[in-house]
Amino acid sequence: MTTASSADHPTRRDFLFVATGAVAAVGAAATVWPLVSQMNPDASTIAAGAPIEVDLTPIAEGQDIKVFWRGKPIYISHRTKKQIDEARKVPVASLPDPQSDEARVKPGHDQWLVVVGICTHLGCIPIAHEGAYDGFFCPCHGSVYDTSGRIRQGPAPSNLAVPPYTFVSDTKIQIG
Amino acid sequence: MSGPSDFQPTNPALKWIERRLPIMGLMHSSFVAYPTPRNLNYWWTFGAILSMMLGVQILTGVILAMHYTPHADLAFKSVELIVRDVNYGWLLRNIHASGASMFFFAVYIHMFRGLYYGSYKEPREVLWILGVIIYLLMMATGFMGYVLPWGQMSFWGATVITNLFSAVPYFGESIVTLLWGGYAVGNPTLNRFFSLHYLLPFVIAGVVVLHIWALHVAGQNNPAGVEAKTEKDTVPFTPYATIKDAFGVSCFMLFFAWFIFYMPNYLGDAENYIPANPAVTPAHIVPEWYYLPFYAILRSIPNKLAGVIAMFGAIIILAFLPWLDSAKTRSSKYRPLAKQFFWMFVVVCIGLGYLGAQPPEGIYVIVGRILTIAYFAYFLILLPLLSRIEKPRPVPNSIADDVLAKSGGKAASMVSSVIALMVAGGLLLGGAESARAAEGSTKPPAQNWSFAGPVGKFDRGALQRGLKVYKEVCSSCHGLSFVAFRNLAESGGPGYSVAQAQAFASEYKVKDGPNDQGDMFERPGRPADYFPSPFPNEQAARAANGGAFPPDLSLITKARSYGRGFPMFLIDFFTQYQEQGPDYVAALLQGYEDKPPAGVTLPEGSYYNKYFPGHAIKMPKPLNDGQVTFDDGSPATVAQYSKDVTTFLMWAAEPHMEARKALGLQVFVFLILLTVLLYFTKKKVWANAH
Numbered sequence: 001m002t003t004a005s006s007a008d009h010p011t012r013r014d015f016l017f018v019a020t021g022a023v024a025a026v027g028a029a030a031t032v033w034p035l036v037s038q039m040n041p042d043a044s045t046i047a048a049g050a051p052i053e054v055d056l057t058p059i060a061e062g063q064d065i066k067v068f069w070r071g072k073p074i075y076i077s078h079r080t081k082k083q084i085d086e087a088r089k090v091p092v093a094s095l096p097d098p099q100s101d102e103a104r105v106k107p108g109h110d111q112w113l114v115v116v117g118i119c120t121h122l123g124c125i126p127i128a129h130e131g132a133y134d135g136f137f138c139p140c141h142g143s144v145y146d147t148s149g150r151i152r153q154g155p156a157p158s159n160l161a162v163p164p165y166t167f168v169s170d171t172k173i174q175i176g
Numbered sequence: 177m178s179g180p181s182d183f184q185p186t187n188p189a190l191k192w193i194e195r196r197l198p199i200m201g202l203m204h205s206s207f208v209a210y211p212t213p214r215n216l217n218y219w220w221t222f223g224a225i226l227s228m229m230l231g232v233q234i235l236t237g238v239i240l241a242m243h244y245t246p247h248a249d250l251a252f253k254s255v256e257l258i259v260r261d262v263n264y265g266w267l268l269r270n271i272h273a274s275g276a277s278m279f280f281f282a283v284y285i286h287m288f289r290g291l292y293y294g295s296y297k298e299p300r301e302v303l304w305i306l307g308v309i310i311y312l313l314m315m316a317t318g319f320m321g322y323v324l325p326w327g328q329m330s331f332w333g334a335t336v337i338t339n340l341f342s343a344v345p346y347f348g349e350s351i352v353t354l355l356w357g358g359y360a361v362g363n364p365t366l367n368r369f370f371s372l373h374y375l376l377p378f379v380i381a382g383v384v385v386l387h388i389w390a391l392h393v394a395g396q397n398n399p400a401g402v403e404a405k406t407e408k409d410t411v412p413f414t415p416y417a418t419i420k421d422a423f424g425v426s427c428f429m430l431f432f433a434w435f436i437f438y439m440p441n442y443l444g445d446a447e448n449y450i451p452a453n454p455a456v457t458p459a460h461i462v463p464e465w466y467y468l469p470f471y472a473i474l475r476s477i478p479n480k481l482a483g484v485i486a487m488f489g490a491i492i493i494l495a496f497l498p499w500l501d502s503a504k505t506r507s508s509k510y511r512p513l514a515k516q517f518f519w520m521f522v523v524v525c526i527g528l529g530y531l532g533a534q535p536p537e538g539i540y541v542i543v544g545r546i547l548t549i550a551y552f553a554y555f556l557i558l559l560p561l562l563s564r565i566e567k568p569r570p571v572p573n574s575i576a577d578d579v580l581a582k583s584g585g586k587a588a589s590m591v592s593s594v595i596a597l598m599v600a601g602g603l604l605l606g607g608a609e610s611a612r613a614a615e616g617s618t619k620p621p622a623q624n625w626s627f628a629g630p631v632g633k634f635d636r637g638a639l640q641r642g643l644k645v646y647k648e649v650c651s652s653c654h655g656l657s658f659v660a661f662r663n664l665a666e667s668g669g670p671g672y673s674v675a676q677a678q679a680f681a682s683e684y685k686v687k688d689g690p691n692d693q694g695d696m697f698e699r700p701g702r703p704a705d706y707f708p709s710p711f712p713n714e715q716a717a718r719a720a721n722g723g724a725f726p727p728d729l730s731l732i733t734k735a736r737s738y739g740r741g742f743p744m745f746l747i748d749f750f751t752q753y754q755e756q757g758p759d760y761v762a763a764l765l766q767g768y769e770d771k772p773p774a775g776v777t778l779p780e781g782s783y784y785n786k787y788f789p790g791h792a793i794k795m796p797k798p799l800n801d802g803q804v805t806f807d808d809g810s811p812a813t814v815a816q817y818s819k820d821v822t823t824f825l826m827w828a829a830e831p832h833m834e835a836r837k838a839l840g841l842q843v844f845v846f847l848i849l850l851t852v853l854l855y856f857t858k859k860k861v862w863a864n865a866h
Contacts, residue, residue, distance in 0.1 A: 013860055020853040024422075027846055034264035038239055043261040047662050047704035058692075 051176030053168065056112065064128050066117060069175045073117040073125055074163055075136075076173075079147060083134060084110055087148035097158045101148040104162055114173065115149040116163050121156035136160065183209070206392055211410035212417045213398035214865055215579050219289040220396070221424025222282050228425050229279040230384065234377050236272040237321075244324065246370035248363035251326035252451040256658050256731070259832070266832045267436070267839070274435035276318050277443045280466035282428070283311060291497075292518050294506030295397040301498040303390040306383055308495045313380045315467065315491075320373040322464055326366060327448030332461050334361045334369070340474075343484040360454065400578040401506030402571055409575035411865050419861045423854040430847050437840025438630055438752045446737035446757065449829075450727075459789075460535065468532030469525050473551065475536045476544040486548065493555050500555050503563035510569040514562050517554065524550045618786050619738055620763030623819070625755050627826060630841070633834055634827050639670035641806050642824025645817050648804050650729060653721060653795075655709030658730035659828050662703035668834035669827060677703050684708055722781045724794035733757035733826045757829070758822045763787040765818035768797040 041049075049070040056076070059065055064077035079087075087101040105113060117136075119126050124140035131137030132153070133146035143154030150159040165175040183204035185191050194200055243262050245254035258265040287307070290296055296304035323334045338355045342348040357364030395404060404410045411417070435442060443465060447458045463471050470487050477483035493500075508515040528547050534540040572578040626635040643664070646656065661681035665674045672680070681701035686708060689696035701708075709728070711717035718725050727735075737756040740748055748754070764787045772784035772791070782792035799817045810816055827833070 016853070016857055016860055020850075020857045023846075023850050023853055027850060030846075034267055035235070035239065037263040038265060038268060039242070040263055042243070042257070042263065042265070043662070043666075044257060044660070044704070045261075047660065050702065050704055 049176070051174050053172055053174050056171045056173065061111070066128075067175070069163065072163075074175060075113070075115050075117040075128055075149075075160075077113040077115075077128065077147075079111050079113055083147040086134065087146055087150075090146070096151050099148075099150060099159055101150075104148050104150070104159070106165075106167055109167055109170075112173070113147070113149060114162060114165050114175070115160040117160070119143055119156055120151065120158045120160065121154070126160070206388075206413075207418070208412065208414040210392060210413040211395075211404065211407075212413050213396055213404050213409060213575050214411045214416070215398050215400055215575050215582075216396065216417070216420075217399055218420075218424055219285065219293075220398075221421050221428075222286040222289065224421035225282045225425055225428045226279070226286055227384070228428075229275060229282055230377065230381060233272065233275050233279060234381070236268050236275065237374070237377065239268055240272055241370075241374060244370075246324070246367050248326065248366050248452070251324060251366060253658070255325045259830075260658065260663075266830075266836060270436045270440040270836075274432065274440060274443060276321060277464070277466065278428075278432050278435070279314065280318065283314060284466070287311070287494075288522060290397075291521075292508045292515075293397055293399060294401055294501070294503075294508065296498045297501070297503075297506050298498065300390070300394045300397060303387060303394055304498060305495050306387040306390055308491070310380055310383050310387060311494075312491060313376055313383065317373060317376040317380065318464065318466065320369040320376070323366065323369045324373060325448060326452045328450045328452060328456075328458050329445045329448040329461070331361060331452035331454065332457055333463060334365060336461055337463075338365075340484050340487075343481040345481065362454075397506065398575060398578075399507060399509060400572050400575055401510070402573070402575060402578070405574055406576070415861050416865060419854070419858045423851070423858045426847065426851040426854050430844070430851060433840065433843050433847060437836055437843060439749065439754060440836070441734060441754060442749065446735055449731045449735035462533050465529065465533075468530075469528035469551075470532070472528040472532035472544050473548045475532075476541065476548040486552075490551060493552070497555065497559075501559040501563055503559075503566065503568070505568040505571060507571070510571050511562070511566055512569065513566045514559075517558055517562065521551075521554045524554070618767075620756075620759040620767075620787050622753075622755070622759055623762060625758055625823070625826070627823070627833060628753070628755050630752055630837060632837060634668070634670075635823060636671040637808060637810070638820045638823040639827055640672075641808070641810060641816075642820040642822070642827075643670055644806070645799070645804050645821040646729070646824055649798055649817075650821065651707070651710060653710055653717075653726040655711075655728040656707040656730050656828060657709050657728050658706070659831075660704060660706045661701060663831055665703070666831060669831055670824075674703070681705060722794060726795070729825055729828065731829045733761055733822065733829045736760045758826050760787065761825060762818045762822040764793075765799055765821070766814055 052067070052069050054065075054067055054076060056078070059076065059078045061078050062080045062083075064075055066073050066075055068074070077083075084101070092098045092100050102110075104115075117125050117128075119138040119140065121138065121141055121143050124138050126136035126138040126143070126145060128136055131144040133144060135147045135149060135152075136145035137143075138145075138154070138156065141155050143156035144152050145156075145160055146152050148159075149162075151157070163175055165173050168174050183201045185194050185200060190200065240258060243254065243258045243265065245251060255269070259269050260266075262268070290304065290307070319333070319337055323330045338352055338361065341351045341355065344351055353359070355365070356362070357368060398404075445462060462468075470490055473490050474483045474487040477486050503511065503514070505511055508518050524547050528544070528551065531540055531544045531547065536544075572581060626632060626638065646654075661677050661684075664670055664672045664680060665677035681703050684701035684705070684707075685698045686701045686705045687696055688699050691697055710726075711720060714725055734757050738760055739745075740753075740756065764785060767786040767788065769784050769786060772778055776784065776791065778784055778792050782794055783796055784791055785793040799814045799821075801814055802812045804817060805812060806816075810820075830836075
């Protein structure tokens with residue numbers, strides 16, 4: 001159990017105590033792992049969070065729909081020419097969270113805005129087509145987003161998040 | 177014993193707190209400076225073991241409650257999903273389920289220790305009675321916890337136990353209705369049992385605090401049964417008792433881990449892997465092993481009310497023990513007669529436990545009655561009588577004298593008591609097992625399974641072939657509803673890639689919806705989907721199968737078992753043999769005979785199967801040579817099909833089996849190291865105390 005000589009009693013004892021304490025501490029730490037890990041999403045929840053496909057054909061210009069992916073509302077807006085122009089006219093540098101509209105949509109699909117409909121302030125759901133910028137308005141604490149989902153007024157610190165998505169075809173997207 | 181503490185923190189912040197709430201002083205006087213008799217043996221570590229078990233059960237229980245759904249339609253499935261999908265869910269469930277057994281195992285040793293050493297005698301009567309209250313609370317908690325998985329034994333155990341109260345004259349039926357919250361055991365019953373199962377452990381914890389308080393007022397009893405008088409008789413709790421308890425706890429955890437990682441179903445009943453069915457009672461209703469002695473007493477009395485009174489009386493009588501046994505000498509070490517009768521009493525209790533698991537017929541009833549009388553006679557006749565006529569041997573003057581008088585042979589007695597303990601425990605634990613041995617159908621031959629034993633793994637080829645057999649043959653009648661397509665790509669499974677699992681899933685049509693028009697529609701399966709069941713409900717399944725209900729196969733290898741008989745079930749504990757279910761399933765698939773033996777007539781629409789209980793099975797011979805073609809060139813024989821599909825179904829029943837065994841190995845290496853270190857540390861600490 002020890003390398004110390006038998007004459008060296010104090011060292012030998014200390015080594016034993018430290019070794020036992022250290023092994024017990026490692027065991028305690030290892031025990032915590034499964035007890036905490038179990039709180040993460042379970043396998044069925046992760047599997048249910050697989051990508052979803054959304055057909056865009058029923059969404060007329062100027063309309064938007066809300067779909068759910070991983071328990072989060074995703075807004076899909078079919079923007080009008082006017083809405084796109086408004087979003088692109090604003091000098092990017094003047095925005096609280098500077099980001100160009102082009103960076104928030106897929107190239108060639110400028111009319112489609114896909115954003116996570118969760119206010120970046122404290123998680124409420126903003127209302128579409130409301131607020132001073134014809135974008136989104138969060139009723140909880142008055143954050144106002146523009147037609148590109150960028151924060152313009154209020155306490156929210158950043159723009160509405162853009163979820164990972166791709167265009168499978170011109171009329172179909174896959175979110176996730 | 178624990179007088180005012182001289183504990184004084186030096187840190188100013190701690191000082192500030194201590195003046196206002198002397199909690200550190202309380203901890204110090206209770207668990208550091210507290211004088212503990214220096215002659216305590218390892219039976220005394222079970223107090224610490226029980227404290228640990230209570231903590232483990234509360235911790236794992238609180239966690240399981242985060243994932244469990246207390247609803248009659250969802251409870252069974254939610255428990256299965258905990259085991260299959262929650263991270264380490266199988267571990268937490270195994271800990272909690274075998275933890276209940278370990279808790280009772282430890283409490284019985286704790287109680288027998290108190291009985292042997294007279295720990296209930298003056299001035300420790302209240303301490304003892306608090307212990308009896310804890311035990312009663314434990315029984316209630318354990319029973320209600322067993323109901324929660326909502327399997328067949330859960331349901332019928334709940335029915336039988338709640339019906340005990342119907343024996344109460346005049347109010348019986350009303351009390352039972354009150355307990356059920358309905359006309360029968362059902363969803364309201366499950367809900368309230370869940371609530372109470374969550375509540376009672378905290379009540380137990382509260383009574384445990386009182387138990388320890390009373391202990392620290394009266395001081396611990398000890399093997400000599402003489403009170404500590406001088407400083408020389410005691411050692412401070414820390415480090416002496418702490419390190420000894422830590423070593424005891426560590427040894428116990430080794431025993432505990434054996435069940436958690438290698439024998440998780442050894443103590444359970446296979447029947448409880450069948451979802452609760454209010455229309456069918458299992459052939460043998462057997463309570464968990466820790467209730468068996470009382471169950472035997474209940475069944476020994478041919479009158480309903482008297483039986484219930486006797487059963488509860490058998491527990492309540494313990495509370496009167498301090499007055500039934502009035503002998504002045506505490507420890508049975510110095511009571512030659514009491515000592516012998518104590519061991520006889522232990523045998524009576526184990527005997528009752530064994531009988532509790534046997535069918536209530538013939539010789540078992542008679543022996544049960546004799547042992548019931550012996551049980552009560554021990555308390556009501558023997559102990560009062562002994563305290564008057566027995567001439568005890570002289571007790572040592574002091575604990576210090578007792579320690580000095582002790583010579584060698586200590587290790588030998590320790591070894592013999594451990595062996596006695598293991599045999600006794602094994603007998604009691606195996607009691608439930610032997611009930612099934614008596615059922616009298618042909619025993620399936622034990623086979624060599626790749627997944628058996630401590631390092632067993634699934635044979636990937638067999639899993640893939642088994643899946644093919646299931647898909648092409650079994651799935652036309654049997655569902656596999658707890659298995660998702662994604663599971664096929666998980667580690668420890670058939671070894672398919674995610675893409676292969678996806679492709680496999682897309683071959684199935686899965687019902688989904690409603691869509692925007694409110695209609696249900698069919699779409700190709702996805703990895704997250706579960707294997708679709710061949711019939712929409714039980715009625716449809718029965719209608720299509722001549723009245724028989726083809727069971728879901730997700731858990732079939734765990735839900736079927738057969739008795740191994742004495743002494744096999746004891747040997748199985750050490751060899752980790754757990755494959756009764758697979759043995760049975762594989763044997764059943766090959767057990768068909770074209771013509772029943774002479775003299776056996778089969779009911780219409782039944783087939784003769786050697787291994788099916790009762791031999792008349794409604795399922796026609798499902799497998800024939802050449803029916804399924806394997807790509808890997810394995811023989812297309814019934815024997816091969818049976819073995820492969822059984823392996824696949826074993827995986828379906830426990831997809832994390834390989835993870836369980838792998839983690840078990842790591843835990844064992846760790847625990848052995850820790851136990852060895854604790855042993856030497858304990859020796860070092862105690863070196864100057866002996």
